[in-house]
Amino acid sequence: MPSLDSLKCRRSLDVNGKTYHYFSLPEAAKQLGDISRLPASLKVLLENLLRWEDDVTVRADDFTSLAVWLKTRTSEQEIQYRPARVLMQDFTGVPAVVDLAAMRDAVSRAGGDPQRINPLSPVDLVIDHSVMVDRFGNEHAYEQNVDIEFQRNGERYEFLRWGQQAFDNFQVVPPGTGICHQVNLEYLAQVAWTREENGETFVYPDTLVGTDSHTTMINGLGVLGWGVGGIEAEAAMLGQPVSMLIPEVVGFRLKGKLNEGVTATDLVLTVTQMLRKHGVVGKFVEFFGPGLDSLPLADRATIGNMAPEYGATCGFFPVDEVTLDYLRLSGRDPDRIALVEAYYKAQGLWRDSNSPEPIFTDTLELDLGDVVPSLAGPKRPQDRVALTDIGRNFDLLLETSGRKNEAEKGFPVAGEPFELKHGSVVIAAITSCTNTSNPNVLMAAGLVAKKAVERGLARKPWVKTSLSPGSKVVTDYLKKAGLTDYLNELGFYLTGYGCSTCIGNSGPLPDPVGQAITDNDLIVSSVLSGNRNFEGRVHPLVKANWLASPPLVVAFALAGTTRIDLSTEPLGTDNDGKPVYLRDIWPSSQEVDQAVSLVDGEMFRKRYADVFTGEEKWQAINVTPGDTYKWDGNSSYVQNPPYFKDIGQPLQAPRDVENARILALFGDSITTDHISPAGNIKASSPAGVYLQQLGVQPEDFNSYGSRRGNHEVMMRGTFANIRIKNEMLGGEEGGDTLHQPSGERMPIYDAAMRYQSEGVPLVVIAGKEYGTGSSRDWAAKGTNLLGVKAVIAESFERIHRSNLIGMGVLALQFVGDQTRQSLGLTGTERLSIRGMSADIKPRQLLTVDVERSDGSQDSFQVLCRIDTLNEVEYFKAGGILHFVLRQLIAS
Template identity: 55%
Template sequence: MSTDDFSEAIREFERDGETYKMADLTVLEEQGLCDLEKLPVSIRILLESVLRKAHTDGETIDADHVRAAASWEPDVPDAEVPFQPSRVVLQDLTGVPAVVDLAALRSAADRKGVDPTAVEPEVPCDLVIDHSVQVDYFGSDEAYERNVELEYERNEERYRAIKWAQEAFEDFEVVPPGTGIVHQVNLEHLGEVVHAREEDGEQWLLPDTLVGTDSHTPMIGGIGVVGWGVGGIEAEAALLGQPITMSLPEVVGVRLEGELPEGATATDLVLHITERLREVGVVDKFVEFFGPGVSQLSVADRATISNMAPEQGSTISMFPVDEKTLEYLELTGRDPDHVDLVREYLEAQGLFGEQEPEYTEVVEFDLGDVEPSLAGHKKPHSRIPMGDLDEHFPSLLEEQGVIGSGGEPAVGDGGGATVDSSDAGPGLGLDEKVAVELEDGREVEIGHGDVLVSAITSCTNTSNPSVMLAAGLLAKNAVEAGLEVPEYVKTSLAPGSRVVTEYLKEADLLPYLEELGYHVVGYGCTTCIGNSGPLPDPIEAAIDDHDLWTTSVLSGNRNFEARIHPKIAANYLASPPLVVAYGLAGRMDVDLEEEPIGTNAEGEDVYLEDVWPDAEEIHEAIHGSVSPDLFEEKYSQVYEGDERWEALDAPTGDVYEWDDESTYIREPPFFQEFPLEKPGVDNVEDARCLLTLGDTVTTDHISPAGQFGEDLPAGQWLKERGVSPHEFNTYGSRRGNHEVMMRGTFANVRIENEMLDGKEGGYTVHHPTGEDTTVFEASERYREEGTPLVVTAGDEFGTGSSRDWAAKGTDLLGIRATIAKSYERIYRDNLIGMGVLPLQFEDGDGWAELGLDGSEYFTIEGLEDGLEPNQELEVTAESEDGDVTEFTVTAQVDTPAAVEYVEHGGVLHMVLRELLQEELN
């Protein structure tokens, strides 16, 4: 349909002698297409994008799509919207694979005789290097420099590839290591709220929108920007100009009222909201906050809430742009003229200030109900009131069979209050300790519940001055009260940006944090992404020898099994001041509301209330230390990097020079033998099940990001090529090497394949022989036999961080389809982006309910005539003795565009195929 239907909606906007074009939503209202006041703000922003692109494109996006976007109502119509974000943000763990894929696309084009520069990002992109720094050194003034040195040593090859991309591609900017966390840099600097941008030779005003390759991209919703996390595959497609075709989402409104009580932090609020929205069920939905309570929250508080959208389950978690937003933009050093432009444009669009549209559902939330809380022991939405931890932890150990109901060891006898860690074997009772001699001769005692890692880390909280300065004030009060952190606690401070360090210095609080061991260790995700670094060998040995359930406490957003450290069994999320408090206490099985946090040199008890800062102290610290000058100074050279970055000798040229000997960067196989014809999709015949999985199997289980050993397939591959175990680095750092990553898929040490009756780790059964082996080895044997594979799973399959390799590895292992009760959106979309079919059991069905154990032959029928959106397919599972189970599944492929991706074998395959055909014709 012609785009002329809405040509009147494209009008000029005059400001200070400049003339811009804008897609005016109010014209659509005048034409009777929608009632803007009733549309949620996020839907209006999607509508603007579609309207503008219908004018500038007219083919991929047209007037029918404008009508579809404008048709949103609380009872959401079954309509699709092609959304093209204004920019893309990458972090390095997913950014390196994106660079590798873009380089591989150029190599494929070059092999076909096509100018490789035809592969070029169509929208601006920022890549922030923040996921690679590891906490090897801590508790000293040299920790930061030594960790950064190690970071460059381990990742030099990866960083050279990123630097090549910065030069090879236009509109591809890189924020070098040691600058900040992607979401905080995005919030404090990259986010513009409104763009003034040239497109096709014309000046336009448009809302800032984005997708990012980290699931916590929605943090930008704290300043009213629509942005969400996608897998690297989908982000690469967006970079190359492919719109993200999505079904119109339900929008849940959260009405906030009241005020936070004294002593409650933004982190406590986040954990309450996360718990509440998980109960409501907001997966695949947009969430908008409104109501009188919004004005009570600082923008930093709002961003802390928005950051946890993945833990809530929502796609975005967004606040309105209001006066506080504009004040925040000025505080963080944005140009005052641009701040005025933001106001004028949003007012013209009816998007500024408090909104109360219609929502699919409204959730009421009273800020006054918030109490100090943590989340644990392995789920970020499992909130625990602080006062309940002393009961929570013993109950947890009983549930896990670690101790008996009286606190005694479940098996054996611990042998007294303290045992020698060299006496391997006995379990310990709740109150027993292990004596451990460290390498430097110091002796410590550890037991169940002791805090081995206390880390102020991650984007969730480090962007928020109120909780960071509260941590500094608590540290000051604790030092003055004579408290010390126990020697067995590994302490770290990883600010989200250099600005945080500066305002902690300005407030004269950093010295107190350092006195307790919380020295700056790096500017990156560190502990929250699994880069907590090693524990002392004797402590790890004691954990193994006595099956200790030790703990970590971190100010992050993820605490999944084996994520923080493979030896630490229970992990807890908390506000930065509580991270310090539990670091001081040295244990998690304590009620800090009633029990002392520690004793001073005189043996006197000190309680949390004695050292907890009050609201006025925190307010004064913020007022006296946080200023626009700090942000302007620290972000003025954000893309330049230090002398290490300058010294990197990066490759040059339009086509990347692949090194077959590299163990970090290798050309992936996806496009090496590439047919120009679309392969299509067909039935799956006599597939075997590679894994049978339970509920809440996360992307950490599927595609680990942390450390790995030489006993695993990935470690064996590296060792065969002369890489020593101490040089393995992490899975995340090896994401540019498909050989390592496919061997690491489904290889988490805590993943449990239900075929193996309680055995943990990346193992399975090779069914024709009945042999137990690794997942990778089994997949290779199946490949040699020409046998297709499936995976069965329970609810929430693929929840967690956006991991492109969770889908890429699934594809490379030969898995044609996954069959689960439900999926996390990003993992599902990534599977589609790699051409793997995500299938869903009917309600009430599941592999266990159907009596399947994974030994069957699986045949999936209904694909012989192609695939339709949300098509029902028939599956037959036949056991070795001939028993047949038939059941129906639904393909979780929602849109015609997603169907195209599957039929092409993946979205990048489609993009490359279309590009080559266009160039060759």
Template identity: 55%
Template structure:
């Protein structure tokens, strides 16, 4: 398996009477290739993968030397990284299943055995992104939401169940089990694999990629793993190494202790803010120093989870005694835990490490204070005590109110020529709303309409979940209640959370305040908030209210949580409950009362906040290994609904041309064996001109949509009623819906339209305003290629493969931005779309462009080179031109090959078909 040069590095390893094979890193050190003590831990794990898989064909001796050459001033070399497993969630997993099925159909059409398309590495798909919070605040909320989940997603789930029987090593964790990253942390992650490979029993580090950007959460137990788009994950599944530039590694040295009253959530919001300031995009981050030992593994995982918000590829902690204790607590086999320690010790990977780093950042835990993040960026931290000033300032900035809190408005024509002042609402104004049950409430700017304990980030951590339960208990004892207009929910990341909350008798306290379990999934954090009460939504629209949400999640991008809620805030679970009780965000909880008790006395947050020691004792007394063993014993079995699901069988998927959920995508139809290559882009038009921080939510929204939008129109034309539309996320197995939803977020702003929000554009040269999809269709009929221009951080956010697939299907040949988020950039490359970057200091605004020009991209006629310098000529209608240079953000020869083949899956399919033909 390994080339002759490094064959000595393959040796036997004895443990407890068993003999294993391992790729020994210390041999490379003996050969003078590296000094292991100076290499960051993550780089050593990459090196082990390259060494173990160096077969002289896909990975050769030079690749081993390149991986071993890491130093703080990182060499400009590439590394082919082969992961040990892949993790999928259902919103991104369904498109992966559809693509794999489409690859098999393409193979069958060319008279090749379709089973040539087969995963080469184990894969786990966790169904966790589809449950919505339609029902809440009642004991049967969970059952009702799950029933609806199956009704809405039965066809998608059948496709997943088909894949489970069609492909080897494809495991499915059914609905109602937990959130993918928490299930990964508590059960799927092994730290070290004991695996049979080619008849030999090998030991190797647990490594993975996942189709969700928060996959790095597994770094909390010392596992190298990060989020990729479904496209790249599918290629990894099919045995394609992930070719990457050797990364810079930033070390974060932790010192001190968290102060009382500060939670792991507060810590992660501080670190996220700090690392965004440092700039860690495309970099690995490792935590070390004396402060690491002060953090539980759950706290570490909370930090690692938010690697994408920090900007890093991974955020990783060492494997130490606390890691082993966590493996024991979560029910892992004791023999395996011993094996983990012995193997990692043999590789020099166990315990505290202080290697060399590209850059070292100092962080003092003692400086952490209670905080939130908002109103639309997870790295925009706000000290809790500043919320009362933050929110009025936000509304002033948005021109909703002036500096005195008075409404800002404009004169309105009454229809008879008279003008009246339409001032809207002052900051302190409240409007009466009568709910469906007759209850009367009052809401205004800043009212908290959603208070959700949700997301893998925090529900994985007993300290903050128990704190939320204890705060609820203390609040309930004082007679505090959550206002009727607040939509409350509790979505645990695994069933173990419910188990220990029940054991501590805290679940009933949370339920008393309305925080009943609504499902075991991402819910609010992914945008599956469900509807607000109709009178509430009507009041928002009628009064242009800046309503708010507070959630214990990791994402709060515009229109992600709910399209009607303008400002969203991330906070720890206990603070979620606190702001739910307060019912508003423009409040200083350090100095203002949260409410009044039964006797009318003011109650402050400090009166109900639990003591640190009480939280620790509650965890110690109520969280046990038996809980994890019991709840995960049947993780792959599912409930009676899953068992009763009638799924198709066979090696090739039986496509239904009438389906509105699962359709064969066009990517591999009429598939040529010759690669298409690349050529200059001639006479292209601009489809959108965008600003900074356009997220993958803006590009490919996951939430609900209306019948007025192109996706809704397509479904309506096929007899689907609006209440059956479900969400974009649930329709990701249908390219017809998804390409119509691309660049269709209700909050996206195409700068061609002077402030108008939504998926609209100008068709040139007619000058007509239309939807992005309609314009793209007209350009397609005219055989006109398209480009999109943007500012900084294009594609930040979730690892959403449809953000790239939809870009491709709209006919966009290239995007041109000031900078890119890694996953979106790689997904574009994976679909054969060119991500181009303006020169330093330039952008479409600086160059005087507005998107109406004709664009020609030159420098591709001789083929594409890594990081190629290309020239773009923008020609105006009067014949004048602006010429500027761009850099192709295609970093490696492998990435070039993806673009030249039209995409990475096209390359893999071409290789498979060619191999079988020969």
């Protein structure tokens, strides 16, 4: 921490007999002016700048800009932010470690010491995205799924084990432990971070960036963190600051209390809908107000988790007594808890009823008493539907799909005594980081199961049920409450500790069910306690996907359909033939509180006592030690990527893009799920064909996410989503395009390779909100490897825009009211991008010359979304990792 401390604000703090040094915000305020009403999230940024002042990346005017923010409530000031640590999951972590290994190779080839490539900030990688729900509905499902997981992922896990021993400052949490965000919340996060330097101990706010967009869950604990692309995370690991503009901060005032029977899930779906409508993309959201006093930490974490769904960079909660209560509950060190309280009070970062309400860019307000039971769907997490309206909403979906006349029709399932209908629930999953961190909703689910079993109810036989909690602690408290057997009775056996259904790892449906859906083109439903329900994500055969609380997931497994109003229609009949309604089996708040009171700190201390060691299967993986990785050319999982092959060549100044072809023409809300390979690999797809050429059978394909360490698979799967709509094909679904000028139809990958062989650069055209969704680095890496030089869109999601620049791909934005439609772009044009040069500036205007198929020519302007001076340097170097690597080689 090379602070010049120009404001002379360094101070010390004694806690339990130990001295801690820190940079005092109240002392800085003596020169900056009163900052007591600065949002807490911005105070954290200010402290970070005070600590890293070097007059190069951090200057005194950065401090002043944050103080002035209180008057302007916005800022165009670019700052360099250095988070304390980095969090990764294995889907995004494997390619990051692959890149680090490739950088070591590049340094070694250049005659340097490969050990110079090492994380400079602490990195925790949690293996949580690889377990799939292959087996379900029986007591052996967990063990069977873990066995399959290790069989599928042996190469990846061997590689991560190598990384664990090869890199300093790098820890791996083995498979079968939990979801990274829940492990972060329950164990990794410290709230007040400490670091030894020159014999002194410094304390500062715990902060992080993560390679999963739901890193934001940790904001519920008062830890500032958000998702970045793997590319940005790697740069942060290697000592590069996160370049950002001082954000606008939207205040969200909460008052009142939740009503009886209303859950944190219902609350977060309401918050998501409100904030999406308000518009918070690229902004911080900070929660405040008297309603926080009645909001447990787990509920705060649920709201923080879904920041990507409401579009914000983060959803932050300040540190207060509720924070300390959770640290005690989760078994944290008492000395750390005392330090958190003392430090946050000394810094003016502590919230209580006497704290002045901060000043925000804008504010919204919600009375918690107005929240009603809800779901969200069928395709977007912000589309909240009241529980009472779910049946009508599904009927509207049938009507718009032209299937209304089939609403009551039953379709046979081969060899089964039941029929499927439109709206049948075929997946009911208690899953994901959003809700499995929350004992209230999990205990409620167990209580619903208990009451249902006692009344003689059972899940419908066509429903695939699963329980994939984020932590082993969940298993402990459900068992202690006596609820495990009831969940098992309804088919909610443990299927794994990790992110499953929500990420698309829902596993296969039973063959007869899947065949009936396919044969009759049924619109069936999944109900999951997750945060993502984009089309094609949960399961390729399930078109309607509904986010709901865990107890409602259980209820819909009993009902077996989403064409129902659970407030008036029965779930089934009891042993006496009497109807049983949801209200009959819904637990009271008192019952839930009584169950939650059984959760204690010893559960957490026991489960996390040896968290990095792993079980026997993990420990048995053999690793060849060494500073550089011994690549296996036959591996279908891990390959040395081509990004750095020309790193020894002199840099060339940015040049205009000449006579590019349009690879694809997209509409609004193209997500990173559409762009980046995710989910199942079809045997007939370019990636499937490639794997079969390597001798991999379709049943062993695994998922795209598990193969993120192999660029050959991933570039073939880029833009290959079965639900993506290319307007060059009239909006038809699937990852095809028309090669120009031949007009031949082919997969986007095949077209891109043909263009590369012809020496033709490529451009992608799109509408609004391009790149929303998970922070998938491969959405940018794959775009780069396909030969795309620029993406021209009406607007970009924050992380994906940054990732494109980080991979050397121009992000260009239509100016004013111009769109692909207003400009008459059809995909047959040639485009040339003018104005590129060595002195390119942030957010400058460029010109796109258009040559149409009839020979006519025109042009339009675009805004270059290289937003900061740092990004200019990264782009000139060919990308952020190239920039870091060239610096290391040069020094």
